Amino acid sequence: MNIDSIRRGIVLDHIEAGRSMEIYQALGLESLPCSVAIIRNVKSQAMGKKDILKIDDDIDIDLDVLGYLDPGITVNIIEDGRIREKKHLALPERLTNVIRCRNPRCITTTESSLDQVFRLVNPAGRVYRCVYCDAER
Amino acid sequence: MRHLIDITDLELTEIDGLLDLADDMIAHRERYADSQRGRILGTLFFEPSTRTRLSFESAMLTMGGNVLGFASADSSSTAKGESLQDTIRTVSCYCDIIAMRHPKEGAPVAASLCSDVPIINAGDGGHNHPTQTLTDLMTIRREMGRLDSLTIGLCGDLKFGRTVHSLISAMSRYPNVRFVMISPPELRVPEYLTEMLRAKNIEFCEVEQMESVLPELDILYMTRVQRERFFNEADYVRLKDTYVLTPEKLRLADSRLRVMHPLPRVNEISSKVDSDPRAVYFTQVRNGRYVRMALITRLLEVCE
Numbered sequence A: 001m002n003i004d005s006i007r008r009g010i011v012l013d014h015i016e017a018g019r020s021m022e023i024y025q026a027l028g029l030e031s032l033p034c035s036v037a038i039i040r041n042v043k044s045q046a047m048g049k050k051d052i053l054k055i056d057d058d059i060d061i062d063l064d065v066l067g068y069l070d071p072g073i074t075v076n077i078i079e080d081g082r083i084r085e086k087k088h089l090a091l092p093e094r095l096t097n098v099i100r101c102r103n104p105r106c107i108t109t110t111e112s113s114l115d116q117v118f119r120l121v122n123p124a125g126r127v128y129r130c131v132y133c134d135a136e137r
Numbered sequence B: 001m002r003h004l005i006d007i008t009d010l011e012l013t014e015i016d017g018l019l020d021l022a023d024d025m026i027a028h029r030e031r032y033a034d035s036q037r038g039r040i041l042g043t044l045f046f047e048p049s050t051r052t053r054l055s056f057e058s059a060m061l062t063m064g065g066n067v068l069g070f071a072s073a074d075s076s077s078t079a080k081g082e083s084l085q086d087t088i089r090t091v092s093c094y095c096d097i098i099a100m101r102h103p104k105e106g107a108p109v110a111a112s113l114c115s116d117v118p119i120i121n122a123g124d125g126g127h128n129h130p131t132q133t134l135t136d137l138m139t140i141r142r143e144m145g146r147l148d149s150l151t152i153g154l155c156g157d158l159k160f161g162r163t164v165h166s167l168i169s170a171m172s173r174y175p176n177v178r179f180v181m182i183s184p185p186e187l188r189v190p191e192y193l194t195e196m197l198r199a200k201n202i203e204f205c206e207v208e209q210m211e212s213v214l215p216e217l218d219i220l221y222m223t224r225v226q227r228e229r230f231f232n233e234a235d236y237v238r239l240k241d242t243y244v245l246t247p248e249k250l251r252l253a254d255s256r257l258r259v260m261h262p263l264p265r266v267n268e269i270s271s272k273v274d275s276d277p278r279a280v281y282f283t284q285v286r287n288g289r290y291v292r293m294a295l296i297t298r299l300l301e302v303c304e
């Protein structure tokens, strides 16, 4: 794989330096059959340093997971060697099965069939609240 | 279909409407005697609470309706390992509306996601208990004639007392309300509430003794100070009498003051206070029946 020129795939750009492995794991990229490049500590004018992930296939990425972990990431969809689409992320309003409620008294701890659902209550503080018990995360 | 999970699910105008209906039900009980004939209220108490359950059952029976349900988890299918959502799916086939109490926080939300009938939260752990709050609001409005421009004193265990937290949230939506919080330092209101009051610019103060603040109060809302909330026995013994209301202390208060308590009380209000016209905690219990009648009626109307 030539990491500079992907023909068809996804480039996750502007990852906060040092967090690429976390993103790699959260998106489950280790189970992909295609090649994936983790590029760390790339010089960036805007960020000083950044990480980049290049995925050599056009897979479905859970943008909620990505937006929650790092809303600053840019998702570039590459087709025929060109950027076909550039997506800027934001903190998702609602998270389903991305994070788990930590309140031991929450109904989700005993009712295993329930989705873990959180809604964004404070974007500046990145605070999410469990829709069941109101516990914050 | 509407549910009542949290008191803030209701707009202020909806609360007004419920309280108006409850007032009318007290004034003209006979008009409502048959209003729910043929309908069934399910009382699903996964955790026992005799008084709340009786209040709901009385409300439905007063309107000519019927009730079915269980009083504790060990007499329900939960004891056999059935999920909450399966229990709700089943029971919502047998009744028209459900009042449920559950030890886990958020259980009524989970129930509402799979129920074919309205769910009323009758208490979910230490989280919400909106019909208690409606009862409190109804009592304050009936006794004082308004819900705004009041000084509300809250006394006792303000840290763990769920009814106090809901009452503060509910009353903070009305203009010109002041809070006076009377508790030992270790049982003060949680920070999220004082932060909310500061953010909304609502006046409040925190004190340790009730004597000095009693004269300025419109409402004194008493709660139980439980022995197990204290780190050591000595602190409990030292403080327990501070948070007991007696006729002597009540002499310091205005004649318009009203004393409320969510009940059951243990010893935080001397029984000698009961005959004082300012003591309204048993009126509160009666109001609870009528406001639940009003709530059941409104939620069933929405279904039609």
Ligand SMILES: [Zn+2]
Pocket (backbone or CB within 6 Å): A101, A102, A103, A106, A107, A108, A130, A131, A132, A133, A134, A135, B106
């Ligand atoms: Zn939760």
